[in-house]
Amino acid sequence: MGLEEERSGRLRLRFWGVRGSYPTPGAGTVRVGGNSVCMEVRAGRLCLAFDAGTGLIGLGRQLVQERTRGTVHIFLSHYHHDHIEGLRFFQPVYDRRWHTVVYGPSLPRARVDRVLSRSMAPPFFPVSLEELPGRVELRPLKSGSTIRLASPSPVQVLTRLSTAHPKLGVAIYRIEGNGGAVVYATDIESARGGFADVVELARGADVLVHDAQYTEDEYRDALRSRVGWGHSTVAMACEVARAAAVKLLVLYHHDPSHSDRLMRVLEQDARKRFRSTIVAREGLELTVE
Numbered sequence: 001m002g003l004e005e006e007r008s009g010r011l012r013l014r015f016w017g018v019r020g021s022y023p024t025p026g027a028g029t030v031r032v033g034g035n036s037v038c039m040e041v042r043a044g045r046l047c048l049a050f051d052a053g054t055g056l057i058g059l060g061r062q063l064v065q066e067r068t069r070g071t072v073h074i075f076l077s078h079y080h081h082d083h084i085e086g087l088r089f090f091q092p093v094y095d096r097r098w099h100t101v102v103y104g105p106s107l108p109r110a111r112v113d114r115v116l117s118r119s120m121a122p123p124f125f126p127v128s129l130e131e132l133p134g135r136v137e138l139r140p141l142k143s144g145s146t147i148r149l150a151s152p153s154p155v156q157v158l159t160r161l162s163t164a165h166p167k168l169g170v171a172i173y174r175i176e177g178n179g180g181a182v183v184y185a186t187d188i189e190s191a192r193g194g195f196a197d198v199v200e201l202a203r204g205a206d207v208l209v210h211d212a213q214y215t216e217d218e219y220r221d222a223l224r225s226r227v228g229w230g231h232s233t234v235a236m237a238c239e240v241a242r243a244a245a246v247k248l249l250v251l252y253h254h255d256p257s258h259s260d261r262l263m264r265v266l267e268q269d270a271r272k273r274f275r276s277t278i279v280a281r282e283g284l285e286l287t288v289e
C-alpha cells in the first residue's frame with residue numbers, strides 16, 4: 001500500500017473469504033476461493049474487517065507482515081461458525097503489540113462478549129480469550145449505533161439489526177468515508193424486491209455486498225427447499241441492488257457446492273438482471289473512487 005493511498009482516505013476493499021457455510025478447498029473452487037467469509041476495508045491507515053471466517057487468517061498474516069503494531073476493527077454480522085471460525089487463528093491476537101476490537105450485534109441470547117468467551121475457550125479451543133497476549137476488546141452493538149473512526153480522514157460504520165436472517169437476526173453495515181459508501185449485507189434472506197430496511201440502508205451505495213447463496217432452482221427445490229434458511233438467491237440480490245440504485249453489486253457468501261464453472265454462469269445470468277454485478281472472489285480488490 002502506497003503512502004498516497006494512505007493519505008487519500010479512499011475506501012479500499014479486499015475479499016479474503018467469500019464462501020458461506022464452511023470452507024471449500026479443492027480443484028473446483030481455485031478461482032473463486034474456498035475460505036469462509038471475510039471482507040477487509042481500508043481507509044487511510046484504518047483497517048476494518050467484516051466477519052471473521054477463515055479468510056480472516058490471511059488478513060492477519062498480511063497485517064503482521066506490514067506493520068509491527070496496530071489496531072484492527074472487526075465487525076461481525078452474527079455468530080454462526082462460518083463468521084467467527086477465523087478469529088482463533090488471527091495472528092494479531094497472539095501479539096502483544098496489537099489491539100483487536102471486535103464489534104458484534106446484541107441478538108436474542110447472543111452478545112459478542114458472551115459468545116466469543118464461550119467459543120474461544122476449552123473444550124472448543126485450548127486458549128481462552130483472557131490468555132491471549134494481544135489486546136482484545138469486545139463491543140456489543142445495538143441497532144442504529146454508529147461507530148466513528150478516523151485515520152486521518154473520518155470513517156463511520158452504521159449498524160442495522162435485521163430480522164432477514166431467521167431465528168436470531170443479523171447485523172448489516174454501511175461504511176462511509178471520503179464521500180463513498182459500501183454496504184455489507186450477508187446472511188439475509190431478501191424478500192421479493194428486498195426488505196425496506198435493507199434497501200434503505202443500501203440506498204445509493206457505491207458498492208453493495210449481498211448474500212447470493214442459492215440459485216432459484218435450489219431455493220425452491222421441491223424436495224429440499226431452502227426457503228427460511230436465511231440466504232438469498234442471485235435474483236433477490238439483484239432486486240435489492242436495483243431497488244436501492246447502487247452502483248455495483250458484489251455477490252457474496254457462495255454456496256459450498258458452487259464450482260468456479262457454475263459461478264461464471266451465475267455472474268452472466270445476474271448481469272441480465274442487474275448490469276453492474278460481479279462475483280466476489282478471494283483476492284478481489286475494489287477502490288471506491
Ligand SMILES: [Zn+2]
Pocket residue numbers: 020021080082083187253
Ligand atoms: Zn454464513
Ligand SMILES: [Zn+2]
Pocket residue numbers: 078080165187230
Ligand atoms: Zn448465518
